[in-house]
Amino acid sequence: MTITQTVPSRIKTTDPLHEPWQLTxxxxxxxxxxxxxxxxxxLAAMSGAGQPPVHEINHPRFDPLALMPSKPNGSLGALSLxxxxxxxxxxxxxAGFGHLGAWEILEDAAQTLRAARPSWDVHGGADGDVRGVDWTRFRGNAAVVHGGPPCQPFSHAGKQRGEDDPRDMWPEFVRAVLEVQPDAFVAENVAALGTARFSDYVDRTIVRPLGKHYTLQRLVMQACDYGVPQxxxxxxxxxxxxPAIARRWAAPAPTHRPPGSMDDGLPETMGMREALGLPDIGADAVCPTIRSALTGPRHTTSILNSVSAQRIFESLQVWPNGVAPTREAARAFVAKNGHFRLSVPDVALLQGFPASWRFAGAVYMRLGQIGNAVAPPVAYAVACSVADALRR
Ligand SMILES: C[S@@+](CC[C@H](N)C(=O)[O-])C[C@H]1O[C@@H](n2cnc3c(N)ncnc32)[C@H](O)[C@@H]1O
Known part of the structure; x- marks a missing residue:
């Protein structure tokens, strides 16, 4: 019998929830x-000793803000967990919600929010840990509670330990809703949470406690149905x-169709190359799912999620590993196979974030925040549907 012994990573993580891979x-x-x-x-590339650049600095054609026309702000208060x-x-x-507060345990992510919206009440680090918050003080003020509890316990990319994973925070989201008693809530997770594997868990932890007070709707949203090139x-x-408001709610209908699909009257979502402003090579498609979460053997700067994703990147001549901090750095650091190297602003764009939304922290941490996010145009579609139901 062979005994393989795993050893801990020597790299210190700034993410209290990071679980390094078990490796020998x-x-x-x-x-x-x-x-x-x-x-x-x-380093060689940055000092000018690398290969000469093989592509120009790209000028994206995709503008996520055009997918999210700003609605009048303020009258509907939201809490973000x-x-x-x-x-x-x-x-x-x-979609017109005014945030009453945001809670996030990762200090870098909280810093992203503070920099983007200096007027918001952002709780970060230990102060952003939802487990210590008494939510009852928001009762009567918040129309909506929204949040995406960590997806690692349920993700196909992880061990799918569900409630046995200490990162499972669904009970905390449920507690917040029950304490605040908002008019509506929106919660998001990986599609795997909706599969048979977790149906008992979902029933016990989410549906039964919340279903006593709320009419629940479930949907699976595909980002490229809402114009996001992914x-x-x-x-x-x-x-x-x-129940009356629940009856008048209409699920957000797709606003776009995938590139190359049959014309059904909806505009076509851009492919990844078109969105990034890359030259036409006669092939394009939406970007494969950007890797979620801050996982991996080390602090990864790859956005690759699967072998099938790798094939798509290859066919589109885009290099998804070693994502560079800027477009200038991506151009200077030529990928091994000569394909277009992605940069953090490119990955943010492929996730539907506008160029004005800047992420804080080291490159792996910025990519982690991007990969963990709900694509904003998808969030906008569901938020508009909720606002329409509440305001009518
Ligand atoms: C799936 S991500 C949320 C992404 C976000 N909804 C978005 O659209 O960008 C889950 C987040 O929960 C945070 N988190 C995990 N445990 C937490 C806790 N106890 N309190 C506050 N935040 C926590 C993680 O750091 C991570 O940023």
Missing amino acids: EAEREVFRQRSRESRQAR FSGGGGLDLGFER SRRRFVFVGFKS
Whole structure:
């Protein structure tokens, strides 16, 4: 019998929820070697000793703000839990909600929100931990509570330990709704939460406690149905306190169709190359699902999620690993296979964030916030549907 012993990562994480992969010393050494080579190549490129650039700095054609016309703000108050880098927050704001407060345990993510919206009441770090908050003080003020509890306990990319994973925060979201008693709530997670594997869990932890007071609706939203140049399915719960309001709610209908699909009267979502403003190579498609969460053997700067995603990136001549901090740095650091290297602003755009929304922290942390987010135009679509029902 062979005994393989795993060893802890030597890299300190700034994410209290990060679970490094369980790897043997030999496996870790492979990743270390890869990082060393990549760092050396990057340093050489930055000092001008690398290969000459193979692409120009790109000028994106996709404007996420055009998908989210701003609605008059203020009359509907919202509380944001597990705010991350602010995907849901931005969508709700554009749909006319005024945020009464945002809670996020990661200090870098809280910093993103503060920089984007200095007037918001952002609670970050230990102060942003929802577990310590008495929500009853918001009763009567907040029309909506929204949040995306961490998806790692349910994600196909993880171990799917559900409630046995200490990162499962659904009970905290449920507690907040029961304490605040808002008119409506919206909660989001990976599509896997809606599968049979978690149906008992969902029933016990979410549906039964909230269903006594709210009419619940479930939907799966695909980002490219809302004009976002990415394939990304998310499970969404919407709940209304008033049965009459629940009856007049209409689920957000798709506003776009995927590139290359049959014309059904809706505008076509841009493919990844078109969205990023890359030259026409005769092929385009939406970006594969951007990797969620701050996972991986080390602090990864790859957005690759699967082998099938790798094939799509290859066919579109886009390099999804070693994402560069800026477009200038991406151009200077030529990818091994000569394909277009992505930058943080490109990845943010493919997730539906406008260029004005800047992420704080190291590159892996910025990518983690982006990959964890609800694409803002998707958040906007569901937020508009809720606002319409509440205001009518
Ligand atoms: C799926 S992400 C949310 C993404 C966000 N809804 C968006 O659209 O950008 C979940 C977030 O919950 C945060 N989180 C996890 N545990 C928390 C806790 N106890 N209190 C506050 N935030 C927490 C994580 O740091 C992560 O940013």
